[in-house]
Amino acid sequence: MPLLRFDLIEGRTDAEIETLLDAAHRAMLDAFGVPERDRYQIVQEHKPSRVRIEDTGLDIPRTDKVVIVSVTTRPRSVEQKQAFYRLLCEALKEHCGMAASDVMVNFVTNTDADWSFGEGEAQFLTGRLGGKGPN
Known part of the structure; x- marks a missing residue:
């Protein structure tokens, strides 16, 4: 946790996607201070005609x-989110050659009760994952 979902225009190779996911994971680790194995990522690829990402003027x-x-x-925190925006763009530029103008980020915030990592329980609430905290 966090859960990162990536919406991409199809056409990247598996190696390119793996590099993108690794770079994003490093940015998340640095921005949020979560454990290394706290990695939940999903990629959804779309045909070019199915994606419209403009720029709000x-x-x-x-x-x-x-x-x-x-x-x-x-x-x-606002500081963590801003660090993630910056670190993500830096990592994607360095490792994927992507311009920061091609990176859009959206945060969806929820609570400890909204997470179950399996076994039919909310591990943050049961204390198996340390309960309430910044991770």
Whole structure:
């Protein structure tokens, strides 16, 4: 936890997607301080005609390498979110050659009761995952 969902225009190789996921994971580790094995990522690829990502009038150029990253997580501070935006763009540029203009991020915040990692229980509530806290 957090759960990261990536919406991409189809056409990347498996190796490119793996590199993208690894870079995003490093950014998440640095921004949120979660454990290394706290890795939940889902990629959804779309035909180009199925994706419209404009710029809300900000004149942000987009290419076919654009990615939308949806982060579902427990509450995070403004500083953590801003660090994630920056670190993600830096990692994707360094490891994937992606421009920051091709990275859009959305946070969806929920509570400890909204997470079950399996076995029919809410591990944050039962204390198996440390209960309430920043991770």
